[in-house]
Amino acid sequence: MYDLDTRKRALALVAQGRSLNSVSKQTGISRSCLREWQHRLHPVRRGITTCEQCSSPPRPPRDLAAYSYLLGLYLGDGCISALARTHTLRIACADAWPGLIGACEQAMRAVRPQNKVFRVQRPGCVNVTAYSNHWPCLFPQHGPGRKHQRHISLASWQQEIVDAHPWELIRGLVHSDGCRITNWTTRMVGGQRKRYEYPRYFFANKSVGIIQLYCRTLDTLGVEWKSTLHNRGGWNISVARRASVALMEVHVGAKY
16 A cells, blocks of 8 residues: 555656656556556545635635745746646756755645645756646646747736735746856956956746746836847846846845
8 A cells, every 4th residue: 555645756757757667666666556546546635625716706826925936936947737637736946956945845835735745856856746636727827838839928816916926926937947146357456456246147938928027027126137049049138237136136036
């Protein structure tokens, strides 16, 4: 007999596109068990799966700030996959940023306190994952294909949340598909060459809709930015002006 958490972890590996054979070798669970769980396992009990967007009338998620942050993470490095009887939200977080992994898990728990959140280790990253029938309700940007190949825009209720918690969205986007770097230069001062360091923020994405959302939100916050074409496709948005960087330092900060 396997407990529910073990079954969830195994199915999360299958949901990532891995074969039943490879998951069986890694976990020691037979392929017949994995195949049966795909069709029979329902990880959430009836009666505790209420969804704010499915309720009548619809209402926003309970923790608006956590939702705005999780929305940024999802748009950057997240995906929703359909299983036999439910959906799974999976957000990839690099092993180099354990603080980000913890923040992602905390936000996911705050948005769906009825569902368990767990971590699935992958080479170089951790997939923070939770099962719920209602992830497509909470993230209507979900759809077939890659995000940059489909139209991405916010529903009116999502835009209201972002308007109320814009920095949380920006932080989620930067923590997923962005970075904070430190540039340096030298100057002659009093006959001596001195080194000066200054931070900059970057956000890169191939989706027109996500880039527009990021830049439009920066505009509302008074953050100046510049756009350049990324060498791997898409756009690179940089924040380099001192006053704007100072705002990003206070409200976003570096990944850790």
